[in-house]
Amino acid sequence: VNHAAATGTGTGVLGDTKTLNTDSYSGGYYLRDITKPMYSTGGKIETYTANYGTALPGTLLTDADNVWTDRAAVDAHYYAGKTYDFYYNKLGRNSFDNRGATLKSTVHYSRNYNNAFWNGTQMVYGDGDGSQFTSLSGALDVVAHEITHAVTERTAGLVYEYQPGALNESFSDVLGNLVENKNDPKWLLGEDVTTPGIAGDALRSMSNPNEYGQPDHMNEYQNLPNTREGDWGGVHINSGIPNKAFYNFVTTPGITKDNAGKIWYRALTQYLTSYSQFIDARNATIQAATDLFGANSLEATAVANAWASVGVG
Ligand SMILES: Cc1cccc(C(=O)O)c1OC(=O)C1CC1
Numbered sequence: 482v483n484h485a486a487a488t489g490t491g492t493g494v495l496g497d498t499k500t501l502n503t504d505s506y507s508g509g510y511y512l513r514d515i516t517k518p519m520y521s522t523g524g525k526i527e528t529y530t531a532n533y534g535t536a537l538p539g540t541l542l543t544d545a546d547n548v549w550t551d552r553a554a555v556d557a558h559y560y561a562g563k564t565y566d567f568y569y570n571k572l573g574r575n576s577f578d579n580r581g582a583t584l585k586s587t588v589h590y591s592r593n594y595n596n597a598f599w600n601g602t603q604m605v606y607g608d609g610d611g612s613q614f615t616s617l618s619g620a621l622d623v624v625a626h627e628i629t630h631a632v633t634e635r636t637a638g639l640v641y642e643y644q645p646g647a648l649n650e651s652f653s654d655v656l657g658n659l660v661e662n663k664n665d666p667k668w669l670l671g672e673d674v675t676t677p678g679i680a681g682d683a684l685r686s687m688s689n690p691n692e693y694g695q696p697d698h699m700n701e702y703q704n705l706p707n708t709r710e711g712d713w714g715g716v717h718i719n720s721g722i723p724n725k726a727f728y729n730f731v732t733t734p735g736i737t738k739d740n741a742g743k744i745w746y747r748a749l750t751q752y753l754t755s756y757s758q759f760i761d762a763r764n765a766t767i768q769a770a771t772d773l774f775g776a777n778s779l780e781a782t783a784v785a786n787a788w789a790s791v792g793v794g
C-alpha cells in the first residue's frame with residue numbers, strides 16, 4: 482500500500498500529548514494528514530523541517546514507529562489541522578485558497594529565530610531564542626494567525642502597509658483567537674509561546690492593546706514610515722485599533738463568537754480590497770452584519786457602536 486491514513490501520537494511544544502493524522506508507507510510514516518475533505522482533490526497537510534537552515538520547504542518529516550518527538554513539528558501539524566477544520570466547518574472555506582490547496586509548514590527555520598510567517602506559499606516557524614519565544618508553532622493562535630495571512634492574501638489582498646496592513650494583521654489576530662477558542666477574557670495573542678520564563682504575558686492584547694504598546698483608539702494612531710524599522714507604517718502597532726473594535730463587538734451581550742467570526746470573515750472575503758482603510762472595514766463589517774442578520778439587528782448595531790468606540794465612523 483503506498484498511501485494509507487494512520488493515527489500516531491506526539492508530544493507538543495508544551496509537553497502535552499496529542500494524536501496525529503499521519504500517512505503510512507512501506508518504511509514507516511510521513512507527517513502528512515490525508516484525512517481532510519481537501520484530499521478528494523489531492524490536498525494534504527504536510528509538515529517539514531528546515532533542520533535549522535533557511536532552505537524551504539526542507540525535508541518532509543518521517544518516523545519509524547508513528548510516535549513523534551519533534552515537538553515543534555507535532556504542534557505545527559496538529560494546529561494546521563485544527564485551523565483547516567475551523568475554516569471548513571465554521572466558515573465553509575476549503576483551505577486558504579478555498580480550492581483545497583495543500584497546507585505546508587516548515588519548522589526549525591534558521592536559529593534562535595523569533596518569528597513566524599507565511600511566505601506566499603507555506604507557513605514557516607522559528608524556534609525562538611528560548612527567552613523572547615519558544616518554538617512558535619506551539620500556539621494555535623499563532624498558527625491560525627499565519628494561515629489567515631494566506632486567506633487574506635487570496636481574498637481582500639490587504640497590502641502590508643499603513644491602515645490596510647494593520648487590518649491585515651488584525652484579521653489574523655481575530656481569526657487566530659477565534660480558532661484557538663480559549664476562554665481568555667483578555668483575548669491575548671501568542672501567550673503560549675512568548676517569554677517561556679514569564680507567566681501571564683503575551684505578544685498583544687485585544688482587550689487592552691495599550692498593555693503591549695498598541696493604540697486602542699484613532700486618536701492614538703501612530704504615523705510611522707513604510708520601512709522595516711517603521712513596521713511598514715505600524716502594521717503590528719495600529720492593529721490595536723481594529724483589534725479593540727472586534728473585542729468591543731464580540732463582548733457585546735448577545736453576540737456569539739461564531740456570529741462575530743462569520744461577520745468578520747464575510748467582510749474580509751466579500752467587501753475588503755487591497756487598499757481598504759479602517760473606515761472601509763467599519764462599513765464592510767456593518768454591511769456583512771446586515772447581510773447576515775438584518776439592517777437593525779443587534780449585530781449590525783453592535784458593529785457600528787464598536788467601531789465608533791475606537792473613533793472609526
Ligand atoms: C511572532 C511574529 C513576528 C513577526 C511577524 C509576525 C506575523 O505573523 O505578523 C509574527 O507572528 C505573530 O504576530 C503571531 C500572532 C503571534
Ligand SMILES: [Zn+2]
Pocket residue numbers: 626630650653
Ligand atoms: Zn501577522
